[in-house]
Amino acid sequence: MRKNFLTVALLAGLAGGAAAQQPADPPGPKVGDMAPDFSLSGATRYGLLQEPVRLSQYRGEVIVLAFFSRARTRG
Amino acid sequence: MEAYRDQYATLFNNGRGVVVIAISADADTMQAAWARESGFPMLFVSDPDGTVGTVYGAFNPNSRTDDRSLFVIDQNGRIAHTFRPFRALAAPDYQALGEAVTRLLPPAASEERDPGG
DSSP states (O other), X not given: OHHHHHHHHHHHXXXXXXXXXXXXXXXXXXXXXXXXXXXXXXXXXXXXXXXXEEGGGGTTSEEEXXXXXXXXXXX | OHHHXXXXXXXXXXXXXXXXEEXXXXXXXXXXXXXXXXXXOSEEEEOTTOHHHHHTTOEETTTTEEOOOEEEEOTTXXXXXXXXXXXXXXXXXXXXXXXXXXXXXXXXHHHHHOOOO
């Protein structure tokens, strides 16, 4: 009886795990959505920018918005 | 970032009609120093509290850093392509990124990039 219970529990766990492995859509904007605007302090190789950078100021150009984890790493 | 710098002309039409914005939770002073040291041509923006990263679904509150999500945004401000994550060491991702950008550029600009023949 206990062995059967353990077997059922194991199978249920595997099934639940299999369902959980279905890749969920990552959070954030999707293709077709308006890119959320922002205003952040900016910098270039020439130094800090005087004015904040607003995403919408580049309307009319293609924007590549690349997140990275930490400066001075490959991330 | 090094690959962005090294392939800037090829990937991003040498900046003509394209702006590359690199965003992280690093302080702007750190980003400026790194950009200067490495000669990065792109624009950096600092999101230290992860507010923007959270909106874009890129910020990890445990590590307090962003992942490598990348968004290509068209001239009307709409998301045209996403890489979740963008694999910085994968040539196919760079090719796909270049293609995603080229598709959005006016024909004259894309032809100038790739004269063919």
